[in-house]
Amino acid sequence: MSSITADGHASHAHSSSEFGVGEFISTYVFSRDHKVIGIQFLFSTLLWFLVGGLLAIGIRWQLAWPWSDMPVIGPMLFSAEGGQISPEFYTMLFTMHATVMTFLVIIPILAGAFGNYLIPLMIGADDMAFPTLNMLSYWVMWPAFFFFGGSFFVAGNGASSGWTSYPPLSSVPESAPGSGLAQTMWLLGLTCVGISSMMGSVNYLTTIIQMRAPGMTMMRLPLTIWGMFITALLQAFALPVLTAAGFMQLLDRTVGTGFFIPEALSVNNSPMAPGGGQPLLWQHLFWFYSHPAVYIMILPAMGMVSDILCCFARKPLFGYKPMVYAMNGIAGLGFIVWGHHMFVSGMNPGLGMTFMVATMMIALPSAVKTFNWLGTIYGGKIQFTTPMLFSLAFVSMFVVGGLSGIFMAATPVDIFIHDTYYIVAHFHYVLFGGTAMAVFGAIYFWFPKMFGRTMNEFWGKVHFLLTFVFLNGTFFTMHILGAVGFPRRLADPYHYETFRHLQPINQFMTICAILMVASQIPFILNFFYSMFFGPKAGRNPWHANGLEWQAPSPPGHGNFDFQPIVYRGPYEYGSPETDQDYYPQTQPPTERGKADVPPTLAAD
Amino acid sequence: MSIPILGTLIIVWAAMDWYPLEGHWFPERVVEDGNIDHLFYFILWLTGIVFIATGILLFWFLWKYDAAKNDQPVVFTHGSHYLEVMWSVVPAIILLFLAIYQMDAWAGARMERPVLANGQPKPPIARVTGRQFEWKMQYPGEDQKFDTPDDLYVTNVLHVPRDEEVVLEIESEDVLHSFFLPNFRVKQDVVPGMKQFIWFKPIKDGSYDIVCAELCGWGHYKMKGQITVQSRNDFDVWLKKTYDEQELSEFSLAEAE
Ligand code: HEM
Ligand SMILES: [Cu+2]
Ligand SMILES: [Cu+2]
Numbered sequence: 001m002s003s004i005t006a007d008g009h010a011s012h013a014h015s016s017s018e019f020g021v022g023e024f025i026s027t028y029v030f031s032r033d034h035k036v037i038g039i040q041f042l043f044s045t046l047l048w049f050l051v052g053g054l055l056a057i058g059i060r061w062q063l064a065w066p067w068s069d070m071p072v073i074g075p076m077l078f079s080a081e082g083g084q085i086s087p088e089f090y091t092m093l094f095t096m097h098a099t100v101m102t103f104l105v106i107i108p109i110l111a112g113a114f115g116n117y118l119i120p121l122m123i124g125a126d127d128m129a130f131p132t133l134n135m136l137s138y139w140v141m142w143p144a145f146f147f148f149g150g151s152f153f154v155a156g157n158g159a160s161s162g163w164t165s166y167p168p169l170s171s172v173p174e175s176a177p178g179s180g181l182a183q184t185m186w187l188l189g190l191t192c193v194g195i196s197s198m199m200g201s202v203n204y205l206t207t208i209i210q211m212r213a214p215g216m217t218m219m220r221l222p223l224t225i226w227g228m229f230i231t232a233l234l235q236a237f238a239l240p241v242l243t244a245a246g247f248m249q250l251l252d253r254t255v256g257t258g259f260f261i262p263e264a265l266s267v268n269n270s271p272m273a274p275g276g277g278q279p280l281l282w283q284h285l286f287w288f289y290s291h292p293a294v295y296i297m298i299l300p301a302m303g304m305v306s307d308i309l310c311c312f313a314r315k316p317l318f319g320y321k322p323m324v325y326a327m328n329g330i331a332g333l334g335f336i337v338w339g340h341h342m343f344v345s346g347m348n349p350g351l352g353m354t355f356m357v358a359t360m361m362i363a364l365p366s367a368v369k370t371f372n373w374l375g376t377i378y379g380g381k382i383q384f385t386t387p388m389l390f391s392l393a394f395v396s397m398f399v400v401g402g403l404s405g406i407f408m409a410a411t412p413v414d415i416f417i418h419d420t421y422y423i424v425a426h427f428h429y430v431l432f433g434g435t436a437m438a439v440f441g442a443i444y445f446w447f448p449k450m451f452g453r454t455m456n457e458f459w460g461k462v463h464f465l466l467t468f469v470f471l472n473g474t475f476f477t478m479h480i481l482g483a484v485g486f487p488r489r490l491a492d493p494y495h496y497e498t499f500r501h502l503q504p505i506n507q508f509m510t511i512c513a514i515l516m517v518a519s520q521i522p523f524i525l526n527f528f529y530s531m532f533f534g535p536k537a538g539r540n541p542w543h544a545n546g547l548e549w550q551a552p553s554p555p556g557h558g559n560f561d562f563q564p565i566v567y568r569g570p571y572e573y574g575s576p577e578t579d580q581d582y583y584p585q586t587q588p589p590t591e592r593g594k595a596d597v598p599p600t601l602a603a604d
Numbered sequence: 605m606s607i608p609i610l611g612t613l614i615i616v617w618a619a620m621d622w623y624p625l626e627g628h629w630f631p632e633r634v635v636e637d638g639n640i641d642h643l644f645y646f647i648l649w650l651t652g653i654v655f656i657a658t659g660i661l662l663f664w665f666l667w668k669y670d671a672a673k674n675d676q677p678v679v680f681t682h683g684s685h686y687l688e689v690m691w692s693v694v695p696a697i698i699l700l701f702l703a704i705y706q707m708d709a710w711a712g713a714r715m716e717r718p719v720l721a722n723g724q725p726k727p728p729i730a731r732v733t734g735r736q737f738e739w740k741m742q743y744p745g746e747d748q749k750f751d752t753p754d755d756l757y758v759t760n761v762l763h764v765p766r767d768e769e770v771v772l773e774i775e776s777e778d779v780l781h782s783f784f785l786p787n788f789r790v791k792q793d794v795v796p797g798m799k800q801f802i803w804f805k806p807i808k809d810g811s812y813d814i815v816c817a818e819l820c821g822w823g824h825y826k827m828k829g830q831i832t833v834q835s836r837n838d839f840d841v842w843l844k845k846t847y848d849e850q851e852l853s854e855f856s857l858a859e860a861e
Contacts, residue, residue, distance in 0.1 A: 086822075087822045087823065087825060087826075166818075168779045169779040169819065169821060172779070175736070262795075263797060264797075265797070266777065267736070275797075279780060313678075314671070314678055316680065316681065316682050318682070318684075319683035320682065322692075344782065344791050344792055346794075346795040346798050346800055349711075352710060356703060356710070360699040360702060360703045363695070363699055364692065364695055364699060368695075371687075372683070372688075374662060374665065375687065377662075377665045377666070379676075379678060379681070381669060381678055382670055383671045392666065396658075403651040404651075406650075406702070407651075410702065410706050411706065411710040411714075412639055412706055412713055413643050413647065413706075415791050416630075416789050418791060419784075480629070483629050483630055484630065484786070487816075487817045491825040496813045498787070574678035574680050575680060576680060
């Protein structure tokens with residue numbers, strides 16, 4: 001094992017038996033143990049998930065019954081307006097919903113929570129390469145929480161120029177109620193998230209490259225790790241661009257530069273002094289990061305799903321290498337397709353054609369992955385556990401999201417559906433139907449490892465079924481709205497004749513959305529109940545192959561109580577070489593028929 | 605366990621192809637160019653087939669290889685080179701075909717601005733300027749030149765002649781907006797500091813919504829205009845009448861002061 005780890009650990013090994021306040025803080029608060037940091041990320045992001053979900057209900061309420069008093073919540077939140085959502089408040093709602101969901105939920109739950117927790121365990125390391133940096137990557141999220149959270153309360157009710165924060169709306173304080181201090185705080189929050197991800201990605205890359213257990217070649221890595229690895233690469237290359245752009249916008253707002261503000265601009269009848277900039281420049285810089293970011297939000301999920309599917313189909317992954325190449329292909333192409341967000345932005349239409357071809361091609365690796373997942377369950381012995389159900393849902397929802405992407409990639413069609421609910425449907429299928437489903441699956445799957453106890457299967461299935469039904473009820477219908485041209489981000493779409501007949505269908509979606517949020521109650525209860533009272537899980541409750549399942553549940557400090565040595569890839573389920581239907585990566589090769597239980601399992 | 609999922613998925617995909625609601629699809633098209641609609645339906649067919657095929661495969665596998673029923677040993681395979689090549693090459697060809705197939709439509713909508721008989725680009729019939737939260741229209745008047753004394757100004761109302769290629773110049777005064785005409789299949793972001801042209805050929809009389817499709821502030825939702833298509837004759841009459849009214853109101857305004 002590499003020497004970096006040894007240093008990293010010498011300083012925070014447990015020595016004394018007494019457990020003082022200082023010890024508590026260093027173990028559970030400012031911990032440098034990747035597992036604790038992962039769980040800290042998990043709890044924080046789940047909490048923000050709830051916040052984001054409630055903001056979404058606000059949006060949906062307005063679209064279903066505009067200008068009507070919101071029962072119960074309305075008078076509590078905005079009594080001044082008599083419980084109604086004002087258009088100013090509405091712009092804040094969708095801005096902060098998207099911001100919270102992307103920057104405080106999906107990205108940190110995948111990379112921060114699962115990345116931290118799983119990477120060292122799955123590659124057989126005892127911690128991250130840089131434990132202190134790792135701790136910092138969690139703690140700089142707190143200023144981000146503070147800035148985003150605080151921006152709800154400053155004048156103007158939160159940032160309100162969309163999560164894409166397009167200038168000049170976002171740069172000129174006079175242009176929108178939330179474009180004052182709230183927008184500045186939004187930018188600072190974004191910077192903190194960026195720094196956190198940056199620290200994380202350096203750590204992940206180093207750890208994966210340097211600290212794999214003996215025998216763990218790159219081509220024996222579980223796809224979860226490949227997903228995390230490529231995500232970290234994307235972050236390392238794309239994130240600096242966004243951080244720089246965010247900084248330029250901050251300068252535009254505070255010291256009066258004009259990177260994104262054109263000449264002779266006047267907003268609200270007051271002329272804006274500096275100029276000479278280009279609003280489209282922001283869009284290029286923003287999407288240069290944020291398009292790869294949508295893959296940051298899906299690649300680790302794809303990896304986790306692949307692992308779960310194999311485990312419960314009791315079968316090797318179909319096409320490991322093509323899957324790895326597909327992930328790399330997505331990452332590579334991901335850098336040259338940002339312009340598809342700008343087909344109607346005023347960008348040179350000639351460029352539109354180039355971006356369109358590139359975007360079409362990025363659908364290809366996604367297709368390859370889908371077919372390989374199908375190949376994986378083909379001919380297996382499928383166990384319908386809760387994590388498996390969520391993973392299967394991931395596959396079917398990802399198909400919908402991927403296919404709807406083709407409509408947008410077709411530039412002429414995008415002219416019509418851009419900025420309509422079609423887009424909203426698309427990315428919710430990918431992000432909620434896809435990533436969030438994978439995250440739920442992953443929580444049920446790795447929960448026994450994290451807390452040493454299993455979650456209740458029955459309530460898990462109830463949670464799955466309700467979520468799945470209401471998810472489709474909410475988001476599938478959005479395609480239909482999009483086909484009518486129903487624009488996103490309108491506080492009152494029924495102001496337009498063309499969309500007036502869509503109100504009933506919006507009400508249907510709102511009811512589904514409320515029920516979808518309510519469907520999370522069994523999950524929350526199950527989660528906390530099982531954490532303390534669930535049945536105790538052994539090391540390897542699912543009979544899985546990965547290294548993490550050979551460590552104790554939960555793993556102690558330094559993870560493994562033996563030196564893991566890797567003999568094969570992680571997907572040897574149902575191998576004819578052994579009598580069990582699984583073949584852990586650490587189990588030495590045995591003669592056919594004499595598969596002895598490895599010492600690590602006998603310990604249970 | 606797979607039964608309830610199967611049920612919901614059937615509902616979901618039934619919704620995709622045979623959704624029974626009327627009017628919940630593209631709004632009426634009133635321009636000549638039907639490329640976007642055609643392409644949309646074409647892709648819908650294509651993706652619909654892929655969607656249903658993968659859905660059926662998925663559920664067939666789930667049903668057939670349910671561990672509770674399946675006593676066969678698992679198929680121990682690490683993949684198939686032949687299959688990988690097939691399912692990379694076939695989608696690649698389809699996607700490339702799609703990409704090339706739509707280029708003309710894109711060029712027609714965005715790159716080939718209509719020309720006059722002499723080959724010059726056709727001048728815009730009006731200039732549309734977005735500002736928080738209204739659409740300002742400016743017609744050049746008799747002399748066909750903008751910003752001269754005979755210009756006509758109206759707010760949120762746009763009239764265009766039927767059966768002619770209409771070119772519009774669009775601009776923004778403050779933040780980004782997006783000029784969206786759902787019935788015309790036209791959408792273009794309006795960027796401050798940039799002058800852009802859009803064109804279409806209306807073929808049906810009537811009045812339709814002008815929508816703002818890019819977030820432009822709290823009043824974004826009410827940035828609504830109305831576009832009226834009418835015969836050349838009616839259009840000229842309207843132009844003249846509105847111009848006279850403008851003169852009149854300017855005159856009376858001056859007198860009142
Ligand atoms: C793989 C996971 C994917 C994720 C996480 C994802 C996510 C997103 C998100 C969040 C947006 C909306 C951005 C906004 O707010 O405007 C978006 C838009 C878009 N996506 Fe995807 N997407 C994925 C796959 C695809 C695929 C496979 C395609 C093409 C075949 C595609 C094509 C597009 C296009 C063209 C847009 C822009 C449409 C517009 O704004 O007019 N996406 N995607
Ligand atoms: Cu506008
Ligand atoms: Cu607008």
